Amino acid sequence: MASEPLLLGVRHHGPGSARAVRRALAAFQPEVILIEGPPEADALVPYAGDEDMRAPVALLGYPADNPDPKLRASFWPLAEFSPEWQAIRWAVARDVPVRFVDMPAAVRLAAPPSPAVPEAGSVRLDPIGALAEAAGYDDPERWWEDVVEHRFNHPAPAPAPHSTSAADPSAPASDSAADHSVPASDSAADHSVPAADSAADPAAVADDGMGGVGLFAGDGGVHVDEAELAAASAPFAAIAEAMTVVRAHSPEPGEAERVEEERREAYMRIGLRGALKEFERVAVVCGAWHVPALTAPLPSASADAAVVRGLPKVKVAMTWVPWTHARLASWQGYGAGVRSPGWYHHLFTSVDAHVIERWLVRAAGVLRKDGVPVSSAHVIEATRLADALATMRGRPLAGLAEVTDAAHAVLCDGDDLRLALINRRLVVGDRLGRVPDQTPGVPIAKDVAGSQRRLRLPPKVERRELKLDLRQAFDLERSRLLHRLRLLGVEWGKVLAASKGKGTFREEWEIAWQPEFAVDLVEAGAYGTTVLEAATARVAELALSAATLADVTALVERCLLADLPDALPGVLDALDERMALDADVAHLMDALPALARTLRYGDVRGTDLSALRDVTLGMITRICVGLPAAVGGLDDTAAAVMRDRIDGVQGALALVDEAEAQARWQAVLAGLSTRDDLHGLLTGRMNRLLLDAGAVDVDEIGERMALVLTVGVPVARTAAWIEGFLAGDGLLLVHDERLLALVDAWLTGIPADAFVEVLPLLRRTFSGYPAPQRRMIGERAANIGTARPGTGSDDEVDPARGALLLPVAARLLGRELHV
Structure with missing residues (x-):
C-alpha cells in the first residue's frame, strides 16, 4: 500500500471530512501531502503553523507588478473545519512537506473569466451535497455523519499511558478528549484518534495511541498497522466509488467548464506523478469530484502535458489574508461555499457530547x-x-x-x-480570521495594518459606530486614515449623514472591515507603498479625470478631509482651470457648497486654506454676475432646481462668513425679487431669504405679499410665490399674524374652480412643517379677527389675570412688588 497514493476525497469546508482526513493522515503517516490549490502557495505553508494564524483565512493570488486598476484576483478560502486546512496544520506540526497541485494561479489569472461558471449547489462544486440531497438530506454534513462516519466507526483502545506528544493547535477542540472522529453530539462516539494524534515527532513515539499504529524508527522506516489504515481510509474508498458513479451520470458541462476541468485535473496528475517519483508515501487531499480522475489507470504523462502546454501565464504573487464565515456562506471565492459555517464550526470544535x-x-x-x-x-x-x-x-x-x-x-x-x-x-456568524504580521504582502497593506494597531482600530467585520473629536490629535489621525482609504476605494468607514450635516468638529463613522478589502489594497498598491503616498497619487489622477466642476470641488473637500497637502495645489489648479472653462452658472452654484464647507471646517484640521479662499470668493463673484441671466424663462421643474441651488448658495455664504460677498449676494437677490418676469417660486424664495437676512423688514414683505395676492395676479403664480416664500419653516406664520392674515384672506378668496389647482401646491408646502407648527398655525388662523376682550389674545390684555402672575414674576426676578 505504500506505493499507492492515499486519495482523500473531501467536501470542501466539511467538518466531517476534516475529522476523517486527520484520522486517515495519522494512520497513513505520509511523507508528503498534496492538496488541491495553486502551486505558487507552497512557500506560504509554513505561515499556517504560526500561533498568530487563525482561520478562516484565504490564499490570495493577484498579478504582481500590475498597475492595471481593473485587477483580477482569486481567493482560496479555508475555514477551521476545512479538510485542506486541517491537513496543512497536521503537516506543519510534523514537518511533513505540503504541495499544492491544482492549476497554477499564473494560468488562472491569465485566462479571461469563464462565461459558464458552475452555480452554487451544482454537482461539480459540491458532489457530496448532491449525494446527500439524493438521499433525502438537507444537510450534507448530517448525511456524512449518518452514512459515512457511523457506518465505518470502530472502537479504539485507551491511549498508552507512556505516550508523549506535543499539542497540535490545528486539532479540533474535541481532540483533547477521547472523541476525534465524529461531532461531540454523536452518542455512539468513535474514539479512534486520541490526543496522542498530535505528536510532533511521530518517529520518536513508540505508541501514539492509535490502537496498534506503532511508529518507530528502529530500522529507519515507518511501520503502519494495516488494519487501522484500512479502517481510516474506508470512508474515502466508499466516497471514491460513489464519485465514479456520480461523474458517469452527471450532466455534460459546457465547453468552457469542460476545458477548465480537464486542465485542472491534468495539473493534479502531473503533480501526483512528480511526488510519487520522490516519495513512497503520498497522500492527496482534494475535492471528492476529482478522485476518479486521479485513480489508476491514469492517462499518459505526455497526454496531460499536451493538455496544459502553451497556456498563457502572468507573474503572480500570493499571500494569506483574513476571511470571514459570512463570505464562506455567500459562495464567493474558489471552491464550494457552505450555508451554515457557524454551525459547522460549532460541530468541529465542540469539546463534549x-x-x-x-x-x-x-x-x-x-x-x-x-x-x-x-x-x-x-x-x-x-x-x-x-x-x-x-x-x-x-x-x-x-x-x-x-x-x-x-x-x-x-x-x-x-x-x-x-x-x-x-x-x-x-x-x-461573523468570525474573522487573522494572519501573522510577517506574512508577505503588498507594502500598503502592511502600512494599513500598522496604522490600525497604532490607532487602535482593529479590523472587525461587525458594524460599529466610531465617534471622533477632531480637536484631539488621536481622533484626527483616525479620521484622516478613514478618509484616505475611502479615496483609495477601501470603504472601511462611512460618515454618518446626520453628523456630517452638522459641520462641527465632531465626526461619526460606521465602520466594518471586509475581506475583499485585501484586493482593494492590492489595487491601491499601484499608486504607492503607503496610504498617504497612494492617496496623494490617486487624488491627482481623479483631478485630471473629473468630468464636471462639481466633481473637482468635491475632490477638494475630500482632499482636505484626508489631509493631503501635497495633492491640494494640483487639485486647486484643476479647479481654477475648470472655472475658467465653465460658463454655466448652475455648475458654479452646485460646486460652491463643498468649497464653503471646506473653508468653514478646514481650520479644525489645521490646514492652510488661503489659496482655497481666493478661489471660492472668485466663484461667488461669478455666480452673482451670472445669476440674473440664469433665472429667466424657467418652467416649474427648472425653477424648483434653481430654488434649491439658490438655497445652497445662501447656506454656503453663511459658512464663508465674508461680509462683502454676502452684501453682493443680497444686492443681486434684492434686484431679482421684484421682477415680474421670473417664476413665482424663485421670487417668493428670494423675498424670504432677504427677510431672514434682515435686508428687508416685515412691513416691506407684507406690501410685496399683498401685491402678489391681489385678484389680478394669476392664481398659479400666486401659489408658486407663496410656496417659495413659506417653504422650509412655518415659524414665520406662527409669530407674524399680519402675514398669516394676508395668506388667509387670499386663500379664502380663491374661486372654487381655481382652488382645486392651488391646493396641491399649498398642501406640499404646509406638509413640510412639523406637526406642532401646523397645529399652532391652524389655531391662530381660526382666531384671526375674532379676538374678544378678556380672552388673552395678543391684542387684548386682561389686567385681572395678569395681576395673578405679577407676584411670581417679581419673586423670580428678585424684585419687590409695588402695587
Whole structure:
C-alpha cells in the first residue's frame, strides 16, 4: 500500500471530512501531502503553523507588478473545519512537506473569466451535497455523519499511558478528549484518534495511541498497522466509488467548464506523478469530484502535458489574508461555499457530547443580547423538541434543521425576525480570521495594518459606530486614515449623514472591515507603498479625470478631509482651470457648497486654506454676475432646481462668513425679487431669504405679499410665490399674524374652480412643517379677527389675570412688588 497514493476525497469546508482526513493522515503517516490549490502557495505553508494564524483565512493570488486598476484576483478560502486546512496544520506540526497541485494561479489569472461558471449547489462544486440531497438530506454534513462516519466507526483502545506528544493547535477542540472522529453530539462516539494524534515527532513515539499504529524508527522506516489504515481510509474508498458513479451520470458541462476541468485535473496528475517519483508515501487531499480522475489507470504523462502546454501565464504573487464565515456562506471565492459555517464550526470544535444543548444556549444568548427574554426553561424545552424532531424524522441525532425548527418554535415564539437574527449571528456568524504580521504582502497593506494597531482600530467585520473629536490629535489621525482609504476605494468607514450635516468638529463613522478589502489594497498598491503616498497619487489622477466642476470641488473637500497637502495645489489648479472653462452658472452654484464647507471646517484640521479662499470668493463673484441671466424663462421643474441651488448658495455664504460677498449676494437677490418676469417660486424664495437676512423688514414683505395676492395676479403664480416664500419653516406664520392674515384672506378668496389647482401646491408646502407648527398655525388662523376682550389674545390684555402672575414674576426676578 505504500506505493499507492492515499486519495482523500473531501467536501470542501466539511467538518466531517476534516475529522476523517486527520484520522486517515495519522494512520497513513505520509511523507508528503498534496492538496488541491495553486502551486505558487507552497512557500506560504509554513505561515499556517504560526500561533498568530487563525482561520478562516484565504490564499490570495493577484498579478504582481500590475498597475492595471481593473485587477483580477482569486481567493482560496479555508475555514477551521476545512479538510485542506486541517491537513496543512497536521503537516506543519510534523514537518511533513505540503504541495499544492491544482492549476497554477499564473494560468488562472491569465485566462479571461469563464462565461459558464458552475452555480452554487451544482454537482461539480459540491458532489457530496448532491449525494446527500439524493438521499433525502438537507444537510450534507448530517448525511456524512449518518452514512459515512457511523457506518465505518470502530472502537479504539485507551491511549498508552507512556505516550508523549506535543499539542497540535490545528486539532479540533474535541481532540483533547477521547472523541476525534465524529461531532461531540454523536452518542455512539468513535474514539479512534486520541490526543496522542498530535505528536510532533511521530518517529520518536513508540505508541501514539492509535490502537496498534506503532511508529518507530528502529530500522529507519515507518511501520503502519494495516488494519487501522484500512479502517481510516474506508470512508474515502466508499466516497471514491460513489464519485465514479456520480461523474458517469452527471450532466455534460459546457465547453468552457469542460476545458477548465480537464486542465485542472491534468495539473493534479502531473503533480501526483512528480511526488510519487520522490516519495513512497503520498497522500492527496482534494475535492471528492476529482478522485476518479486521479485513480489508476491514469492517462499518459505526455497526454496531460499536451493538455496544459502553451497556456498563457502572468507573474503572480500570493499571500494569506483574513476571511470571514459570512463570505464562506455567500459562495464567493474558489471552491464550494457552505450555508451554515457557524454551525459547522460549532460541530468541529465542540469539546463534549452536549453539542445541541450548547448551541441552543448560544442562540438564547444572541436573543438576550438583543433584548428578547429567554430563560433556561426555553433552552431545555427547545433541546427536547430538537431530539423529538430527530426521532420523528428517522435521524439518529438532531441536525441543524431540527435545532432551527426547535429554536424557531420555542426560543423565538414563531417570530421569523428573531430566527433571522440567530441565523445571521450564529448559523452564519461573523468570525474573522487573522494572519501573522510577517506574512508577505503588498507594502500598503502592511502600512494599513500598522496604522490600525497604532490607532487602535482593529479590523472587525461587525458594524460599529466610531465617534471622533477632531480637536484631539488621536481622533484626527483616525479620521484622516478613514478618509484616505475611502479615496483609495477601501470603504472601511462611512460618515454618518446626520453628523456630517452638522459641520462641527465632531465626526461619526460606521465602520466594518471586509475581506475583499485585501484586493482593494492590492489595487491601491499601484499608486504607492503607503496610504498617504497612494492617496496623494490617486487624488491627482481623479483631478485630471473629473468630468464636471462639481466633481473637482468635491475632490477638494475630500482632499482636505484626508489631509493631503501635497495633492491640494494640483487639485486647486484643476479647479481654477475648470472655472475658467465653465460658463454655466448652475455648475458654479452646485460646486460652491463643498468649497464653503471646506473653508468653514478646514481650520479644525489645521490646514492652510488661503489659496482655497481666493478661489471660492472668485466663484461667488461669478455666480452673482451670472445669476440674473440664469433665472429667466424657467418652467416649474427648472425653477424648483434653481430654488434649491439658490438655497445652497445662501447656506454656503453663511459658512464663508465674508461680509462683502454676502452684501453682493443680497444686492443681486434684492434686484431679482421684484421682477415680474421670473417664476413665482424663485421670487417668493428670494423675498424670504432677504427677510431672514434682515435686508428687508416685515412691513416691506407684507406690501410685496399683498401685491402678489391681489385678484389680478394669476392664481398659479400666486401659489408658486407663496410656496417659495413659506417653504422650509412655518415659524414665520406662527409669530407674524399680519402675514398669516394676508395668506388667509387670499386663500379664502380663491374661486372654487381655481382652488382645486392651488391646493396641491399649498398642501406640499404646509406638509413640510412639523406637526406642532401646523397645529399652532391652524389655531391662530381660526382666531384671526375674532379676538374678544378678556380672552388673552395678543391684542387684548386682561389686567385681572395678569395681576395673578405679577407676584411670581417679581419673586423670580428678585424684585419687590409695588402695587
